[in-house]
Amino acid sequence: MAEAATGFLEQLKSCIVWSWTYLWTVWFFIVLFLVYILRVPLKINDNLSTVSMFLNTLTPKFYVALTGTSSLISGLILIFEWWYFRKYGTSFIEQVSVSHLRPLLGGVDNNSSNNSNSSNGDSDSNRQSVSECKVWRNPLNLFRGAEYNRYTWVTGREPLTYYDMNLSAQDHQTFFTCDSDHLRPADAIMQKAWRERNPQARISAAHEALEINECATAYILLAEEEATTIAEAEKLFKQALKAGDGCYRRSQQLQHHGSQYEAQHRRDTNVLVYIKRRLAMCARRLGRTREAVKMMRDLMKEFPLLSMFNIHENLLEALLELQAYADVQAVLAKYDDISLPKSATICYTAALLKARAVSDKFSPEAASRRGLSTAEMNAVEAIHRAVEFNPHVPKYLLEMKSLILPPEHILKRGDSEAIAYAFFHLAHWKRVEGALNLLHCTWEGTFRMIPYPLEKGHLFYPYPICTETADRELLPSFHEVSVYPKKELPFFILFTAGLCSFTAMLALLTHQFPELMGVFAKAMIDIFCSAEFRDWNCKSIFMHVEDELEISPASQSQHFPN
Numbered sequence: 405m406a407e408a409a410t411g412f413l414e415q416l417k418s419c420i421v422w423s424w425t426y427l428w429t430v431w432f433f434i435v436l437f438l439v440y441i442l443r444v445p446l447k448i449n450d451n452l453s454t455v456s457m458f459l460n461t462l463t464p465k466f467y468v469a470l471t472g473t474s475s476l477i478s479g480l481i482l483i484f485e486w487w488y489f490r491k492y493g494t495s496f497i498e499q500v501s502v503s504h505l506r507p508l509l510g511g512v513d514n515n516s517s518n519n520s521n522s523s524n525g526d527s528d529s530n531r532q533s534v535s536e537c538k539v540w541r542n543p544l545n546l547f548r549g550a551e552y553n554r555y556t557w558v559t560g561r562e563p564l565t566y567y568d569m570n571l572s573a574q575d576h577q578t579f580f581t582c583d584s585d586h587l588r589p590a591d592a593i594m595q596k597a598w599r600e601r602n603p604q605a606r607i608s609a610a611h612e613a614l615e616i617n618e619c620a621t622a623y624i625l626l627a628e629e630e631a632t633t634i635a636e637a638e639k640l641f642k643q644a645l646k647a648g649d650g651c652y653r654r655s656q657q658l659q660h661h662g663s664q665y666e667a668q669h670r671r672d673t674n675v676l677v678y679i680k681r682r683l684a685m686c687a688r689r690l691g692r693t694r695e696a697v698k699m700m701r702d703l704m705k706e707f708p709l710l711s712m713f714n715i716h717e718n719l720l721e722a723l724l725e726l727q728a729y730a731d732v733q734a735v736l737a738k739y740d741d742i743s744l745p746k747s748a749t750i751c752y753t754a755a756l757l758k759a760r761a762v763s764d765k766f767s768p769e770a771a772s773r774r775g776l777s778t779a780e781m782n783a784v785e786a787i788h789r790a791v792e793f794n795p796h797v798p799k800y801l802l803e804m805k806s807l808i809l810p811p812e813h814i815l816k817r818g819d820s821e822a823i824a825y826a827f828f829h830l831a832h833w834k835r836v837e838g839a840l841n842l843l844h845c846t847w848e849g850t851f852r853m854i855p856y857p858l859e860k861g862h863l864f865y866p867y868p869i870c871t872e873t874a875d876r877e878l879l880p881s882f883h884e885v886s887v888y889p890k891k892e893l894p895f896f897i898l899f900t901a902g903l904c905s906f907t908a909m910l911a912l913l914t915h916q917f918p919e920l921m922g923v924f925a926k927a928m929i930d931i932f933c934s935a936e937f938r939d940w941n942c943k944s945i946f947m948h949v950e951d952e953l954e955i956s957p958a959s960q961s962q963h964f965p966n
Contacts, residue, residue, distance in 0.1 A: 468918070471911035478904040537815065537870040539878070541575060542824050543714035544685075544721065545812045549629045550637050555809055563809040567877040571813045573598060579678060580621045582671040584664050590617040594625070603629055620648035620675050627682070638686035645679045652676045677707050681715055688722050697722045717749045724753070724832040733757055746864070747816060748797055748825040751790035756832065756839060758783040763838030768845045784846045789863050791850040793817060796886040798847040800826035801833050802840060805886065811878045818871035819886040820878045857888070 439448070488496040546552055548564075555563050576598045585591035590613040597609035598621075607630050610622040623644030631637035652672040659669035684699035700719045716739050723732045732753065740750050762780045776784065791798060796819045799805040810824035833839050854860070857867040867888065875885050914921040 465918075468911060468914045471907050471914055475904055475907035475911055478907060482901055482904050537868055537874055539571060539813045539815055539874060541713075542810060542812055542814045543717045544810065544824060544828050546809060547628060547631070547634065547637055548812075549627075549631045550634050552809065553629075554632070561880065561882060563880055564812060565878060565880055568811045568813050573601075579674040580624070580671065582667045584668050588617070590614075590619040590622065594619060594621045597622075597625060618643075618647040620644045620651060620679065623647065624675070624679065624682075634686055634689045638683065638690070641679055641683045641686060645676075645683065648672065648675045648679050673707070673710075677703065677710055677713060681713055681718065684722075685718065688718075688725075693722050693725050697726065714747070717747065720749060720753055721828050721832075724756075724829070727835070729757060729760065745816075746793055748790070748794040748821050749829070751793045752797060752825060752829065755783070755786040755790040755843075756829075756836060758786040759839045759842050760836045763836060763842045766838055766842050766845075783842065784849070787843060787846050788850040788853065791847045792854060792857075792862055793864055794822055794825075795850070795857075795867075795888045796822035797825055798843060799886065801830055802844055803830075805884075808880065808883050813878055815871055815874045815878060817868060818878075819875040822886065823879070 442448075485496060552563050555561070577595075580598060581591075581595045585595045593609050593613040593616070597606045597613070600606045600609065606625060610619075610625040610630075613619045613622040621644075623640050627637040627640035627644065631640055652669075652675070655665065655669040655672045658665040660666070680699060680703050684696045684703065687693075687699065688696035697719065700715055700722065704715055704719070716735055720732060720735055723729075723735065736750065736754055736757070740746075740754055758779075762777070762783050766780065771780065794817050800807055800822055807827055807830075808823060810827045811820050814821040814824050833843070851857075853862045854867075860866055872885060872887050879885055910921075
């Protein structure tokens, strides 16, 4: 019985919502008809006459106060809307309308059973949107103790957001822990340490674990967060390598004895790869680039299936530092494949190599006269391809926008990825003569090929609409997030700006010409309150104004100049 009553109420509610959504004009005329029928019992004419008499007794000071207050309120709304739009990229009024008012006025009920019958196309688009907005570990992330913390000590600013550090904590728990850690005291302590929010608590737990046993993950934590220089971090990573290599060899022999040993071996593999990769990055930071390249190549040969760490991007950056462009091309030939996920590093490095062949002799004036050669056309197409993948990068490479420290996680095709790429690769573009000049002359031509980037792309999928929101979570608040495509100002900001200007103008005119504006206000009130307002026209308004003011033709020309 209760279910039948609930179903009846839901059906009644849906009928009312449908009628209000699609038959609102009928509702409007019904309300007008009821008002017309009840005009005598409700004494509408008498009430309108009373209101008209009351408004006619108002002084100009009232209109000055009314318009001034309206201008102030609309100005405050405008300021709040502009601040909210700059911070969150959307209008507060529109967001409230869509979130709260739309369901009441006919929006789709989230709990209805209709959502379970969504089409395959919708599910595919949602799945694509989720994959496009996936946050990735930055393969070139800095050391938290030796680099990020030093920046905080010097500037007093926090380069990492809470969201970014929380993602790193989740990565550490995934890579460095397993279900059997509780069987080993040191690993059990580190399992809790990775979940700690307080850095000092994590460091203390790592020291406590080292007092029990030589724990590789404890050395990793100290190298990442306690070491204040790259040399100290490298020393701790070498100790971690010694401990991690022993654990890896032991678990490798036992990995087929059960699922527990297999999980432990997987964890030890992740630990070993992470240590070797960070050691290679330490060598790169300390100027031993050839040693870093050798370590990365050996690591990619030993563990070819662990593509989650994107070690090839570290290798590309190191090879560019050595100016080994042939080796860079060989790496790109393997990873710049249509079946593999792209990145700004791959796309812009490919563009840099093609630009290098023509950039030293490129001149926009000469190219406009004789046209582009085949090599120049290939370079321009490569730049357009890179810009389509991530349109935020050129402003950082051309130093039109200031750089900050890259975050520990990036969003592909977003501003965070652009910062991470430009932070390490700007020097490589500067080293190639004319490359930045070629980029400056050609990168904006990309947008002519993709006039509607959110709907249709040229070489890639349409640009995702979620990058701005994710980048605001990943990047610090003092950085102005780059937004593509540029958003137009929301309607309510323009509306409140117009309302504020209009009411401010009315307040000024009422203050300067109180009698004239008072007469106009009374005339307009008479027009809208009178039953014969349809017979009024603009000429009668001016005649009414002239009769009230009793002005002469000379003064009339003063008040109403041609």
